[in-house]
Amino acid sequence: MTRRPGIAETAALTAAGFAFFFAVWWGVAASGWLPRAVLPTPSDVATTFMALIRDPFAGYTFQQHLAASIGRYLMGFALAAAIGVPLGLLMGWFRILDDVVSPLFEAVRFIAPLAWVPFAALWFGTGIGGPIMIIFSGAFPPCVVSAYRGAKLVDQRLIEAAQTHGAGSLRVIAEVLVPGSLPSIISGLRVSAGLGWQSLVGAELIVVSAGVGYLMVQGQSNLATAIVMCGMIGIGAVGFAIDVALRFVERRIKAQWSPA
Amino acid sequence: MAWRLSRRAAIGTATIGASLLAWWLLTAVTGIVGPQRFPSPAETWAALAQLWDPGYAGGRLPQQVYHSLRLVLLSFLAASAIGVPLGMAMGLSRRFEAFINPTFLLLRPIPPLAWIPLAIVWFGLGDGGKIFTICLAAFVPATINAYVGVRNIDPIFLAAARVHGASSAQLVRDVILPGALPLIFTGLRLSLQASWTTLVAAELVGAFFGLGRVLNVAYQDIFPGMILVGMVLVSLAGAATTMALAMVERRAIPWRAPL
Numbered sequence: 001m002t003r004r005p006g007i008a009e010t011a012a013l014t015a016a017g018f019a020f021f022f023a024v025w026w027g028v029a030a031s032g033w034l035p036r037a038v039l040p041t042p043s044d045v046a047t048t049f050m051a052l053i054r055d056p057f058a059g060y061t062f063q064q065h066l067a068a069s070i071g072r073y074l075m076g077f078a079l080a081a082a083i084g085v086p087l088g089l090l091m092g093w094f095r096i097l098d099d100v101v102s103p104l105f106e107a108v109r110f111i112a113p114l115a116w117v118p119f120a121a122l123w124f125g126t127g128i129g130g131p132i133m134i135i136f137s138g139a140f141p142p143c144v145v146s147a148y149r150g151a152k153l154v155d156q157r158l159i160e161a162a163q164t165h166g167a168g169s170l171r172v173i174a175e176v177l178v179p180g181s182l183p184s185i186i187s188g189l190r191v192s193a194g195l196g197w198q199s200l201v202g203a204e205l206i207v208v209s210a211g212v213g214y215l216m217v218q219g220q221s222n223l224a225t226a227i228v229m230c231g232m233i234g235i236g237a238v239g240f241a242i243d244v245a246l247r248f249v250e251r252r253i254k255a256q257w258s259p260a
Numbered sequence: 261m262a263w264r265l266s267r268r269a270a271i272g273t274a275t276i277g278a279s280l281l282a283w284w285l286l287t288a289v290t291g292i293v294g295p296q297r298f299p300s301p302a303e304t305w306a307a308l309a310q311l312w313d314p315g316y317a318g319g320r321l322p323q324q325v326y327h328s329l330r331l332v333l334l335s336f337l338a339a340s341a342i343g344v345p346l347g348m349a350m351g352l353s354r355r356f357e358a359f360i361n362p363t364f365l366l367l368r369p370i371p372p373l374a375w376i377p378l379a380i381v382w383f384g385l386g387d388g389g390k391i392f393t394i395c396l397a398a399f400v401p402a403t404i405n406a407y408v409g410v411r412n413i414d415p416i417f418l419a420a421a422r423v424h425g426a427s428s429a430q431l432v433r434d435v436i437l438p439g440a441l442p443l444i445f446t447g448l449r450l451s452l453q454a455s456w457t458t459l460v461a462a463e464l465v466g467a468f469f470g471l472g473r474v475l476n477v478a479y480q481d482i483f484p485g486m487i488l489v490g491m492v493l494v495s496l497a498g499a500a501t502t503m504a505l506a507m508v509e510r511r512a513i514p515w516r517a518p519l
Contacts, residue, residue: 118479
């Protein structure tokens, strides 16, 4: 392993890395080797982005598409967390539930979330219900697994101590099991948030009529690469923001809980 | 312990059995769940028979499976062949890491599925665009885990090998690669999973053949039996490749206890 470079050198190399990325993109796009419609330059994308914010495309402005996506996403993710986390905790607590649910869970685990698209559309339509179900199917498994693992990892002595002092099942769950598994749950929610966002994008590419994914599909069928790239940037930025926010929560909770 | 295991297995079998029974009762016997919503066992079987002969959505069952499997394997292998060495190089050289990281920071938050429309503009609906998208999806976990795997090697091992006169090549081959292998395989498992997810999405958005195409045509035909068959086939293919990778892993890392 090489010597550790100094801060100045690292910063310089990082700046060079950013410059390299944009230089390659700009160079290839501006060289005329590929048509502009196929590979726009970064400034073309920026111009298109400003236009999308001002003027509606595919029925709505960029912000409206983004808001539609985020709304759907929040509903699907909230549903997955609200069902998945309690289910995982209860599976970790009641052995019989674990034995009953685990085989079913194993059986459907290998189904890729996007493979639910046809049924989701048949059952709940393509407006709001179908996409929510697809986000749910992407975000649900990590919620269950992390809550289950968290519950299993709670120190048995704490549970026994609570029981010795006369706490019933309900109190043990509320006051020992939930706080004890919170760090694991938060890590799971972060994974689940990422998978849910990814599933949303997939769902919007296939079955909806508003949202960033839809904007991209429309851009694609008009061969407007710049619009597609604007959609990618929007999706990436929101996904990044979600991850940063949950990372922050995760750090706060882990810092609070670790002394115990 | 033996009692626990057999109890678990018994309850598991009973659960699966009860679910199948409930499926049959709800769809075929009582009709509470209509044929437009979910297929009965008989309809599913008929769909499978139809896919086997004469075929559906442009091909028969083995052709559709082969087409999807080939795309996944090709892309997965290409992505690992580039991603793992790149990740290791980032782990080995902090300078290289500092230089490459910005590109990663910019591209990584974009979910692989978001590349699908761009891939269609660039490569059309054929295999090229799918290989491009799946490669991108598989590339990120392979690279990151190889990087973390190298970075997490205990520096004492490196110092010990150095003190005993190991050359750089020996260091990489005998210390760094074996030390990073467990995490490299973790990354490959995630890559493989991402490959299948992306394949399904890419074929659903637009394709001429493959299991995702079967799902898409079945959806447009409102043919629930075929939708279910397609889902099961995709899952089985995903599970089979995951198991194959686990076998390779056991051969490559014999010193690690199986998880």
